[in-house]
Amino acid sequence: MSGNTIDVVVEEIRCESPQVKSFKLKPIDTSRLLRCGGGSHVKTYVQIDQNIYENNYSLINDPDQSDYYQIAIRRNDESKGGSICWHDRIKEGDQLKISYPKNHFALSFSAKHHILIAAGIGITPFIAMAADLRKKGKSFELHYAARSKELCAFYSFLNSVYPDETKFYFSEEGNRMTTDLMKNQPIGTHVYFCGPERMINEYSESAKSYGYPDTNIHFELFVPPDFGPMEPFQVKLNRSNKVLEVPEGETLLDTLLNHGIDAPYSCKIGGCGSCQVDVLDGEVDHRDFFLTDKEKQEKSVICTCISRAKTKNGSIVLDL
Amino acid sequence: MVTQSAKIMSKPLLERFPFPFTTDSYRYSNNSRKLDPPYVLDITPEYFEEIKLKRELLESRKEQTFQSFPHSIEAQWEILEMIMHEMVSIHPNYFSLKKERNYWVFRNHLLGEEETFTFGDLSSLPYEPLDFIGRHVQEDLVYLGQRDGKLYMDAGQLCFPADWSIAFDLGMEFLEIHNPVPHAFSGSGLVEKVRDFILRIEAEQPWTRYNWTLTIEPILDTAPETFGEWGPKKGNVTADNAGQLVNLRVEDQRLFRLPRSNGILFSIHTHLITLEELIKNKQWKYQFYNIMDDIPNDIAEYKGFISYKDEILEYLKQRIEGSSSIK
Structure with a gap:
């Protein structure tokens, strides 16, 4: 474990979709948590038997929330086990350690317009980022692709809080999200992607081809990309x-x-x-x-x- | 001003002075260390006189001592919140804070002052948040905004500068601010490295470093705007009076990530000690002599003591020879 950690207790677990659960984490020793800007994440340390699972999860709570943090996790059968532990083993009342929040996906200060583009569980950082943008009175839009409305975590929340800014794409209904949404945007627009590596590569390449400068393209990966063999x-x-x-x-x-x-x-x-x-x-x-x-x-x-x-x-x- | 001062306990200056050197030679480097314990404040017996001086400067030279951009206000509240929480958790005898939702009552028991305000509401404080909290601490406080991967000086209360100006630097980017640093430092890519290092500082893992220079007479406010008052004193130094006139000036600099605004708080606590007092510590005497003897001219010039470096060396040499002849 590197760096300082915070002891937290799982206060509430909610099903956000058939595959996604959210977890409300309350601090044990301290009365308050640091408020942290949209795009922040924490590393969680879950000990099951002899193994400690280290995973990074975006914070989905309001950036000015200081008495709890909230994360949302999709159960991933192909993962090394972190998300499965969270889904199958963690119960309300369990205690664990988390890192202090870090932000490697901060909002641009100078952007004139922000386009947040999520695929699947990639929605998580954008929940807090949208709240941050709303508070600052900034111009933004949120594009969110999922298989269907039923599998779309936070659908009703986003639909009620950001009805004008959010656009949903459900592939089972034949409505696919495409990179075209980044075309014909005002100068000074910044784009943000969160999703699988394939999606991030596709959107990055397209954004570049549409003329977005590198500095206006932001993304966050949660698993390392595959670069082929790791030779000695x-x-x-x-x-x-x-x-x-x-x-x-x-x-x-x-x-x-x-x-x-x-x-x-x-x-x-x-x-x-x-x-x-x-x-x-x-x-x-x-x-x-x-x-x-x-x-x-x-x-x-x-x-x-x-x-x-x-x-x-x-x-x-x-x-x- | 001081009505019900709780007593600040402390050791003599020589025992608590932050001597900045670890070797016999000084060059520029990123000499940062992890700050442990991770606190902003260092409250010393000089608290009362320094706060008094700070507030006088803030009243009489407002533009020189406090500058801010409107977009720094959110971060200023974050800094106020961070420092007040440290005050009441680490120094509960000196400060207290009562919160009822956003309605806050802050008490400074050292100064016998009380302020009630609504957190987040500018109109409820007599000054901007950074300016307000800065009037209760000895440290100078600078806010570096992290915007699009760069650091900008977005706000600062700077009463005790070592010859730099917040009014001049406001809005500048980190590399621009450090342009005047000698080539040996700035030309080697070290400024970029330090900037990259600061960009990666994480919440609750603050860093610290000592910076130093020399100051004639115990003058804390050596601002470029008042160079005419303190600058000419350099001409008064002789090998005989250097012990009383020349002060080693050490800045205890600390860097903290502000996770809400994603910016950086840069705090500076300035300590002064006369050479006469400093060399009572034998090891420091020899070490400081070696540093002065070895220091390259461009660094001595940038730090502003090249004109009296020889006098200091002569002064130290006499004290070293004097002590060895006694042996």
Whole structure:
């Protein structure tokens, strides 16, 4: 567990759809929680038997709420188990630890108009972001794709609170959401995506082709994208004068942590930049979403949670 | 002004002074450490005189000492809330706070003052929130807005600057603010690195660093706007009087993530000690001499003491030789 944590109790569990449950988390030791802006998330630590499941979940409560946090989780049968534990094992009254809130998906300050685009459970960050935008009197629209109205979590909530801003797309009704909605928007529009990797790639590419600058395109992934094989390589640590082998299938960050190296990290999916370390020598296969293309070319750094040496059995030297 | 002052207990200055050096050489670096315990405030026996001076400056030189943009108000409330909660949880003898929904009653027992206001309602406070809470703490408080991946100076109450101006810097981006820093620092990409580091600071994991310079006489408000008053004093330093005139000025700087606004609170607590007092600590005497002896001219010039660096060295040298000859 990295960093400070808050002890919370699960106060209320609600079914938001056949696949999605929301959980209201109240602090145990402290009277108040930090208010946090739209787009924030917490890492939850759920211990089941001998395993601790670490997962990041967006906060869906109002940004000015300070006596509880609320998260919503879709049961994912293909996951490593975090969402299944939450759905099948967690009961009201259970206690667990969460991290302090972090925000890697903040709203743009300068945007003239905000377009929030969600697929499935990707709706979660936008619930708090919409509340934030409403409070600040900003112009926004929310597009939300789901299989059907029945499977669409928070349908009635969004329909009653943001009826003018929200547009739903139900594929079973033959109404598919397409990237066309980003066309013909005013200059200064920012777009935000949350959903599966495939959807994010499609919308990012389209936004670029419509002329959106990189700085106006925002997205958040909750699982690391698939970059193909994770080949073994060697890492030399300059300051601690060590040489470590990163085995096939293991991240550089895990190798560092397993060897007791105090390496920084946060999101573990190449999205936040917290794990950046200076590279003194060797070529890097950048797999993160944090550094810009320019930075990947010009800066000698690596996001250890996801990036690797460029070649199989290659070697990189880190300032660690 | 002070009516029912609770007594502030503390050690002598020499025992609590934040000596900023860990080695015998000083260069620019990102010398940040995790702040533990993670608090904004450091309340010292100088509290009463410093608050009095702060408030006088805020009245007589308002534009020089407080600046803000309208879009910083939400973050200003967040800072006020954060500091008030720290005040009453860490220093319950000095401060108290009663809340009934948004109706707040704040008491400063050190100064015997009470303020009632409605949280979030600007018209219920006599000053903007940052300006208000700043009048109860020794620290200077600066709000850095994080907007679209960059940091901007969006508000600040700055009464005790080491020769920089909030009126001049307001609205500037982090890299612009640091342009005057010598090339050895700014040209090496270190400013960008520090900026990237601040962008990634997380809630409840604040950081701290010491910055330092030298100041003639114990003057806290060395603002560029009043250079004419304190600047010429540099010409008075000799090897004989450096011990009394020259002060090591240390800024205890702290950086906090503000999760609601997603900005940064940058607090600065300035400490002063005369060289005469400082060198009573033998280790500090030798270390400070080595630092002065080694310091590159561009840093000494940027920090503003190149014109009397030789006098300080001579002063320290005499004290070191004097003490070894006694042995």
